[in-house]
Amino acid sequence: MLGIIAIALAIFPFVSDSRTWTILLTQIFIFSILAMSYDILLGYTGIVSFGHAMFFGMGAYTTAVMLKRIDPTMGTFILSIGVGMLLAALISFFIGLLTLRLKSHFFAMLTLAVSGLFLVLAEKWRTVTQGNDGFTFKAPEFFKDRIMFYIVVLAILVLVYIFLRRFVNSPFGRVLVAVRENEQRTRSLGFNPLHYKVIASVVAGVIASLAGSLYAVSLRFVNTSVLTMDITLDALLMTIIGGVGTLIGPIVGAAIIELTQHYLSGLAKDYPIFERWIIFFGIVYILAVIFFPKGIVGTIREKLWKRSTKKDAPKSVPKKEDL
Amino acid sequence: MDPILKTENLTIRFGGHTAVSSVNFEMPARQLKSIIGPNGAGKTTFFNLLSGELKPSEGEVYFKGQPITSMSAVARTRLGLGRSFQITNVFPNLTVLENVRLAVQSKEKIRYQMIRHFVHYNNLMDEAEKLIELVLLQGRELAIASQLSHGEKRKLEIAMLLALDTEVLLLDEPTAGMSLEEVPAILDVIRKIKATGEKTILLIEHKMDMILDLSDSIMVLFNGKLLADGSPKEIMDNETVQNAYLGGLYDDNTVES
Numbered sequence: 060m061l062g063i064i065a066i067a068l069a070i071f072p073f074v075s076d077s078r079t080w081t082i083l084l085t086q087i088f089i090f091s092i093l094a095m096s097y098d099i100l101l102g103y104t105g106i107v108s109f110g111h112a113m114f115f116g117m118g119a120y121t122t123a124v125m126l127k128r129i130d131p132t133m134g135t136f137i138l139s140i141g142v143g144m145l146l147a148a149l150i151s152f153f154i155g156l157l158t159l160r161l162k163s164h165f166f167a168m169l170t171l172a173v174s175g176l177f178l179v180l181a182e183k184w185r186t187v188t189q190g191n192d193g194f195t196f197k198a199p200e201f202f203k204d205r206i207m208f209y210i211v212v213l214a215i216l217v218l219v220y221i222f223l224r225r226f227v228n229s230p231f232g233r234v235l236v237a238v239r240e241n242e243q244r245t246r247s248l249g250f251n252p253l254h255y256k257v258i259a260s261v262v263a264g265v266i267a268s269l270a271g272s273l274y275a276v277s278l279r280f281v282n283t284s285v286l287t288m289d290i291t292l293d294a295l296l297m298t299i300i301g302g303v304g305t306l307i308g309p310i311v312g313a314a315i316i317e318l319t320q321h322y323l324s325g326l327a328k329d330y331p332i333f334e335r336w337i338i339f340f341g342i343v344y345i346l347a348v349i350f351f352p353k354g355i356v357g358t359i360r361e362k363l364w365k366r367s368t369k370k371d372a373p374k375s376v377p378k379k380e381d382l
Numbered sequence: 383m384d385p386i387l388k389t390e391n392l393t394i395r396f397g398g399h400t401a402v403s404s405v406n407f408e409m410p411a412r413q414l415k416s417i418i419g420p421n422g423a424g425k426t427t428f429f430n431l432l433s434g435e436l437k438p439s440e441g442e443v444y445f446k447g448q449p450i451t452s453m454s455a456v457a458r459t460r461l462g463l464g465r466s467f468q469i470t471n472v473f474p475n476l477t478v479l480e481n482v483r484l485a486v487q488s489k490e491k492i493r494y495q496m497i498r499h500f501v502h503y504n505n506l507m508d509e510a511e512k513l514i515e516l517v518l519l520q521g522r523e524l525a526i527a528s529q530l531s532h533g534e535k536r537k538l539e540i541a542m543l544l545a546l547d548t549e550v551l552l553l554d555e556p557t558a559g560m561s562l563e564e565v566p567a568i569l570d571v572i573r574k575i576k577a578t579g580e581k582t583i584l585l586i587e588h589k590m591d592m593i594l595d596l597s598d599s600i601m602v603l604f605n606g607k608l609l610a611d612g613s614p615k616e617i618m619d620n621e622t623v624q625n626a627y628l629g630g631l632y633d634d635n636t637v638e639s
Contacts, residue, residue: 247459
């Protein structure tokens with residue numbers, strides 16, 4: 060079924076000539092990649108990171124700077140993705156090694172601090188980044204056509220999805236879930252949780268950097284906003300609303316958030332209150348956490364699972380003498 | 383025969399409180415030794431020192447003559463020291479099968495395989511199923527661990543420990559909190575393991591009747607000190623033990639139940 064949706068999406072730009080939709084969908088795909096990478100941390104390994112934007116920004120800046128400084132060709136683009144990923148891998152490895160030993164909330168605070176550091180770096184290193192003003196650059200010739208870019212991003216999304224599904228369903232991925240469930244028990248089984256957490260954060264960082272590279276090209280512009288907390292929060296919201304611990308969830312979440320963002324800010328023309336669409340967002344978020352703590356995909360999955368196991372449900376009721 | 387596990391002057395202090403105080407003990411291989419002692423005697427702390435969850439303030443732990451005092455819990459498990467926990471400690475949101483399968487996976491040293499799908503490892507699944515059967519949990523493979531009854535969780539705990547296939551099994555009150563009907567089943571499991579004659583079992587237990595016929599030897603801890611170590615008969619006849627512990631136990635028991 061996913062295949063059909065992917066094919067339908069691939070055909071879409073050739074059927075519809077709506078430029079807005081092509082751009083909006085491209086944006087959704089990019090954020091889906093980012094949200095999936097975040098879910099590897101949050102949903103699978105149980106790490107709360109508030110610094111995911113730094114890897115996204117790293118990819119975005121690497122691609123933007125290289126396309127501007129070297130030349131706007133396809134080769135440079137691919138190379139810049141590679142360089143961005145490598146940078147993200149190195150930095151997430153070292154940060155992970157230093158910080159993942161800490162208890163979850165200390166880790167969360169430290170990631171916030173480190174990503175703040177990168178934000179300041181981007182603000183101050185004006186010769187390269189031009190600070191908060193940012194800079195525009197030329198995208199490779201091939202991407203001048205929005206449809207081509209759309210197809211490429213969609214293809215990358217599908218590849219990342221397949222790769223990550225393999226990753227989380229591998230023996231390694233199962234241990235990640237075990238770390239999330241009960242870190243101490245994982246250790247007493249003879250797995251070293253730190254190794255698993257560091258590798259998970261490297262994988263998540265690398266994929267976030269890929270999303271960042273694509274994001275920069277989609278805008279042909281980059282400024283410090285790619286490193287801000289907003290990006291991390293977006294990824295967090297998408298993952299939680301869509302469903303943590305699933306890979307489809309973040310994609311659904313990305314679609315919902317990007318679409319509501321688009322429509323709500325569109326409504327602002329008629330109703331000035333929607334200028335502050337972010338308020339509604341907050342409300343939606345609170346409702347989602349209260350009523351669908353497992354997110355949309357998680358809730359649906361649970362419903363289906365319950366139905367399929369209803370037949371032997373009485374068995375799972377604990378016997379009285381056990382209580 | 384050399385002892386498989388040995389401690390020398392093992393001591394740990396929490397602030398001013400000495401939880402385990404210069405314990406010298408030897409564990410002969412392929413035997414079953416029980417540790418008894420009143421609540422707060424330091425039994426679980428002693429286990430934590432053996433398994434590496436805690437580091438001693440003084441003293442050494444030897445495994446097959448090799449000092450392991452500075453090794454982490456992970457390293458010790460890989461070396462052959464597996465433990466179960468007194469407080470049920472499983473992966474709550476995973477299925478029974480997955481809980482056991484993870485333990486089997488660790489034993490098989492499949493730790494960083496990232497690409498192949500986990501269901502390709504049929505042998506892991508088979509072995510996990512076998513262990514689930516051994517601890518009498520068949521038919522519950524797909525239940526979520528948090529929905530198991532307490533007794534079932536204990537069985538799952540034992541299955542996970544067995545899956546590690548370690549030479550030494552440290553069992554911390556395997557029957558704690560179990561209903562009386564379930565206790566014989568667990569005892570059978572332990573008896574079965576003992577009958578294979580391959581494992582060294584160290585057991586913390588409150589239920590005296592259960593360990594008397596099962597144990598090769600019994601050691602008594604009291605206020606962190608090793609009070610006595612000997613055959614079940616010796617322990618029963620030992621007067622200090624009777625005063626310090628056995629009398630107290632039955633009082634405790636009547637209060638508890």
